[in-house]
Amino acid sequence: MKLTGDGMLVEFPSVVNAVACAVEIQRRMGERNRDVPQDQAIEFRIGVNLGDIIFEDIDIFGDGVNVAARIESIARPGGVSVSGSVRDNVGNRLDLAFENTGEPIGLPFATPIFPPVMPSSAIWRKHKHIQSWRSK
DSSP states (O other), X not given: OEEETTEEEOOOSOHHHHHHHHHHHHHHHHHHHHTSOGGGOOOOOEEEOOOOOEEXXXXXXXXXXXXXXXXXXXXXXXXXXXXXXXXXXXXXXXXXXXXXXXXXXXXXXXXXXXXXXXXXXXXXXXXXXXXXXXXX
8 A cells, every 4th residue: 555645555456356445435435424514525536447566665656556546536526437457357246337438538548437336325326436448
């Protein structure tokens, strides 16, 4: 894990676990924010990518990290965005459906984004977007 000011970068050994964790974080934040005044609500944006990374001492970097950061930057508040490779690898292993939102702007290559649509709980009705991208 690497802290980046008001954010963090977390590496998982499994992409399925990474997406499950992201969804659970957003679900719990939705519960937390339910009874909180809007000006006190905290909403995270989460981006998940599957790619090569480089570890050097206590730092982590590489294309996999750069793409994940860009994916996170276009996620909706309270949402999760994933790359097409993540969507393809997760498949139907989680109780999620993915919504293709097209190709994002600002990535070095065409990578469509897909938000998974969460299971139909009351909490997730307002936070149900997991975006994903698919490379051509």
